[in-house]
Amino acid sequence: MTRRDPPLTPVVVAESVADLRSNVVRAHRGGQTIGFVPTMGALHAGHVSLIERARAECDVVVVSIFVNPTQFGPNEDFQRYPRPRELDLKICGDAGADIVFYPTVDDMYPPGYRTFVEVQGLSEILEGAIRPGHFRGVATVVTKLFLLVQADKAYFGQKDYQQQLLIRIMTRELNIPTEIVTCQTLRDPDGLAMSSRNAYLSSAERVQGLCLWRALDGVRKLIEAGERDLAKLQQSLVDVISAIDGVVIDYAVIVDAGTLASLTAAVPEMVALVAIRVGKTRLIDNLVLRLTDRAAG
Numbered sequence: 001m002t003r004r005d006p007p008l009t010p011v012v013v014a015e016s017v018a019d020l021r022s023n024v025v026r027a028h029r030g031g032q033t034i035g036f037v038p039t040m041g042a043l044h045a046g047h048v049s050l051i052e053r054a055r056a057e058c059d060v061v062v063v064s065i066f067v068n069p070t071q072f073g074p075n076e077d078f079q080r081y082p083r084p085r086e087l088d089l090k091i092c093g094d095a096g097a098d099i100v101f102y103p104t105v106d107d108m109y110p111p112g113y114r115t116f117v118e119v120q121g122l123s124e125i126l127e128g129a130i131r132p133g134h135f136r137g138v139a140t141v142v143t144k145l146f147l148l149v150q151a152d153k154a155y156f157g158q159k160d161y162q163q164q165l166l167i168r169i170m171t172r173e174l175n176i177p178t179e180i181v182t183c184q185t186l187r188d189p190d191g192l193a194m195s196s197r198n199a200y201l202s203s204a205e206r207v208q209g210l211c212l213w214r215a216l217d218g219v220r221k222l223i224e225a226g227e228r229d230l231a232k233l234q235q236s237l238v239d240v241i242s243a244i245d246g247v248v249i250d251y252a253v254i255v256d257a258g259t260l261a262s263l264t265a266a267v268p269e270m271v272a273l274v275a276i277r278v279g280k281t282r283l284i285d286n287l288v289l290r291l292t293d294r295a296a297g
């Protein structure tokens with residue numbers, strides 16, 4: 001019987017740091033490799049694709065579900081962020097996770113907690129400029145989780161492009177021996193990137209949100225057709241989104257894919273990053289733009 005044959009092995013839920021540690025120690029003693037997927041829960045097919053990739057590449061798969069308060073601003077959706085615990089645990093088990101780490105806020109941040117991790121430069125721009133403190137919270141919780149899980153590989157979505165880049169840099173600079181794997185963005189058939197926050201959208205807002213993918217795909221098509229003028233590419237991104245009434249642009253830019261530095265002319269690897277507000281909901285998306293040698297002229 002293979003690991004995936006029914007009945008599925010029930011997932012072990014580690015409710016505390018101590019619980020998680022004993023499971024991790026057992027896996028390491030047995031010489032097993034560990035794959036780790038950090039999430040905030042409200043799991044969807046995008047998260048499942050990360051868990052399945054970890055399942056395919058590692059002996060033991062750990063998923064964390066933790067709505068991390070330090071990455072939310074005071075006026076953001078920390079309180080109302082969805083927390084469907086039983087459904088999430090079932091999704092983890094069905095996707096092949098072995099252990100779900102489901103800590104409490106007090107366990108991760110005991111009273112008086114005061115240690116934070118900052119990745120300078122990258123934390124303050126784009127998503128970080130709109131959400132001050134967000135990446136400090138992300139870097140801190142991911143460092144803590146990495147130290148706890150001691151994974152061989154950790155899986156992140158390209159959906160949060162700036163986040164995966166920041167985590168790659170942080171992991172390298174802190175000499176954390178975990179390999180970062182970035183997985184492609186899963187989309188609904190109409191192009192909307194899957195996100196736990198899509199649940200907030202009314203059906204009208206969801207239609208408005210489709211402008212993100214339309215704008216990104218439009219830029220991709222322009223590049224395919226030979227357009228290399230960065231200002232024109234950039235303008236098309238903004239035009240497609242601002243044509244939709246009721247959508248507020250936080251940013252819509254084309255930047256260097258490796259550094260997120262702003263550009264004055266097209267370079268071989270760029271990324272288009274877009275963030276909008278539709279009603280009370282923020283949506284982000286991105287697309288890596290590669291100029292092929294043949295087309296680049």
Ligand code: AMP
Binds near residue numbers: 155183
């Ligand atoms: P979150 O629960 O939103 O913190 O996301 C947990 C992980 O899932 C992050 O690495 C995200 O980038 C990734 N993720 C979220 N949405 C998607 C998606 N649509 N496709 C692929 N990965 C995703």
